[in-house]
Amino acid sequence: MNHPRLVVSIDPAAGFCTGVRRAIRAAETLLANRGQAFSVGEIVHNEAETGRLRALGLTTLKTGELQQLPQDAHVLFRAHGEPPSTYNTLETSNLSLTDATCPVVLRLQHKVGLASAETAEKSGTVVIFGKPGHPEVVGLQGHARGKVLVLSHADQIEEADLTLPLHVFAQTTSHAGSFKQFCEAINARFPDATSRGEVSIHQTICAQVSKREPALEKFAREHDVVIFVTGSRSSNGKYLSERCTAFNPRTHVVSGPGELDPRWFAGAASAGVSGATSTPVWLMEEVASAIEKMTSEASCT
Numbered sequence: 001m002n003h004p005r006l007v008v009s010i011d012p013a014a015g016f017c018t019g020v021r022r023a024i025r026a027a028e029t030l031l032a033n034r035g036q037a038f039s040v041g042e043i044v045h046n047e048a049e050t051g052r053l054r055a056l057g058l059t060t061l062k063t064g065e066l067q068q069l070p071q072d073a074h075v076l077f078r079a080h081g082e083p084p085s086t087y088n089t090l091e092t093s094n095l096s097l098t099d100a101t102c103p104v105v106l107r108l109q110h111k112v113g114l115a116s117a118e119t120a121e122k123s124g125t126v127v128i129f130g131k132p133g134h135p136e137v138v139g140l141q142g143h144a145r146g147k148v149l150v151l152s153h154a155d156q157i158e159e160a161d162l163t164l165p166l167h168v169f170a171q172t173t174s175h176a177g178s179f180k181q182f183c184e185a186i187n188a189r190f191p192d193a194t195s196r197g198e199v200s201i202h203q204t205i206c207a208q209v210s211k212r213e214p215a216l217e218k219f220a221r222e223h224d225v226v227i228f229v230t231g232s233r234s235s236n237g238k239y240l241s242e243r244c245t246a247f248n249p250r251t252h253v254v255s256g257p258g259e260l261d262p263r264w265f266a267g268a269a270s271a272g273v274s275g276a277t278s279t280p281v282w283l284m285e286e287v288a289s290a291i292e293k294m295t296s297e298a299s300c301t
């Protein structure tokens with residue numbers, strides 16, 4: 001196979017967002033000091049990274065399993081945040097906590113709490129645009145009072161049981177275009193309600209997520225071949241890898257270097273390695289090294 005002078009580069013915009021990076025640093029510090037800790041849910045949706053942290057002593061458990069922990073156990077809350085009920089469980093079980101909830105998510109929980117206090121008094125509704133059952137969404141629902149609906153598509157607006165006043169929030173990792181369509185559908189159902197102050201739309205998508213797609217488009221178009229590295233359970237990885245394929249059809253999605261195929265690079269002068277907000281940089285570096293090795297070996301044969 002011929003791979004003339006293949007230049008391999010890593011997408012500088014790829015890798016963990018600051019919230020996930022902060023949670024992982026908290027876990028590493030905790031494990032260095034204690035040797036063992038328990039995370040409520042996966043700290044990041046990437047099997048390679050969770051495997052690395054597991055080897056350092058981090059055990060992932062479900063909220064329902066907290067009460068079974070011994071009293072000297074130390075618990076970590078990941079960047080997605082938790083509903084107040086999980087804090088209560090920890091308190092009643094006398095467990096110690098490192099709270100690595102992302103500050104952006106904490107602010108959103110606070111806003112949802114304030115808005116829901118107002119809507120509950122006036123029989124209004126809080127709407128969270130997001131994925132039902134996603135841990136961040138579950139946390140936000142927990143911080144709300146009164147009527148809270150979780151909706152994920154503009155098509156749901158017409159039939160939804162929406163009462164005014166209405167406060168609308170987005171899960172921080174939502175797609176900006178889909179949220180825009182969703183808000184347009186709300187404005188179409190309640191014309192002029194925004195100007196009367198009865199509909200409040202809060203732009204709560206994280207800037208690190210909304211900037212990611214334009215940066216990926218530029219990177220994908222600049223390279224002949226793109227290798228997109230992501231774990232199989234990452235919804236951000238699924239979405240971004242699909243967009244990457246749309247920007248560059250020579251995109252291949254892998255979870256690690258073992259899935260690379262030298263035939264993908266035939267005739268290419270450049271290969272770019274990118275990934276989701278849950279993909280560790282060390283894994284993208286391993287993939288880039290493996291590409292360099294396999295293509296230099298192939299061009300020598």
Ligand code: SF4
Nearest residue numbers: 017019102104172206
């Ligand atoms: S995507 Fe944004 S809000 Fe969500 S954890 Fe990362 S930095 Fe925080």
